[in-house]
Amino acid sequence: MEEKQKIAEAESLKKLAFFGISVSTIATLTAIIAVPMLYNYMQHVQSSLQNEVEFCKHRTDGLWDEFHRFETVKGVDSRIKRDTRSHGGD
Helix, strand or coil, X not given: CHHHHHXXXXXXXXXXXXXXXXXHHHHHHHHHHHHHHHHHHHHHHHHXXXXXXXXXXXXXXXXXXXXXXXXXXXXXXXXXXXXCCCCCCC
16 A cells, blocks of 8 residues: 555656646746847837937927027027016006
């Protein structure tokens, strides 16, 4: 009886070891495939955002240039001062 128990335990441990090795192999293969894909995606997102930032900077610089050109044509100072009239009981 003791011999049969040892054989049954060995068989169950074999199945457990096979299952563990299978899971770890699948996890390793998934990581080998997923990590480069994730890196590639993140690089693509970063590149797209960098292009958007460059476009916004270019657009903003153009708007500032146009604003300063408008100021020089109109003869307005860079800073528009507020009117200092008193609003109390004139």
